[in-house]
Amino acid sequence: MTLALLQGAAPEIGYGTLYVYVGLFLLLIVGFVAATLVIARLIAPSRRSSRAKGQIYETGEVTVTDPWRPFPVRYYVFALLFLIFDVEAAFLYPWAVIYNESITQGMGLYMFVEVVIFVFILATGLAYAWKKGALKWV
Numbered sequence: 001m002t003l004a005l006l007q008g009a010a011p012e013i014g015y016g017t018l019y020v021y022v023g024l025f026l027l028l029i030v031g032f033v034a035a036t037l038v039i040a041r042l043i044a045p046s047r048r049s050s051r052a053k054g055q056i057y058e059t060g061e062v063t064v065t066d067p068w069r070p071f072p073v074r075y076y077v078f079a080l081l082f083l084i085f086d087v088e089a090a091f092l093y094p095w096a097v098i099y100n101e102s103i104t105q106g107m108g109l110y111m112f113v114e115v116v117i118f119v120f121i122l123a124t125g126l127a128y129a130w131k132k133g134a135l136k137w138v
Contacts, residue, residue, distance in 0.1 A: 099112075
């Protein structure tokens with residue numbers, strides 16, 4: 001058996017053994033989840049809290065409206081647009097690093113057209129968001 005392993009041949013494992021491995025793995029997962037829930041219950045703050053615990057303490061300002069009121073969707077859209085354009089701007093850095101090397105390999109025009117199409121798609125998305133009024137911070 002050792003010689004077979006050294007030569008690269010895999011040992012034969014029966015289906016019963018594989019089912020035992022899968023069963024043990026599932027038991028390990030269930031045990032981990034159960035242990036996590038028990039530990040979370042033990043270290044969680046008590047549900048019986050006083051009114052003083054519910055008061056604000058970070059800024060010291062009294063709230064004007066209900067803090068659980070739904071947040072306007074336009075702020076989420078604005079944040080998502082920022083995230084999208086920020087990540088896509090990060091894609092331009094690797095292109096700029098290898099552009100000079102691609103010119104020496106004769107791929108400069110292809111790379112330039114590629115980035116022009118990429119920026120055109122970005123500009124189209126920005127124009128669409130601007131037209132829909134998603135960039136207005138009211």
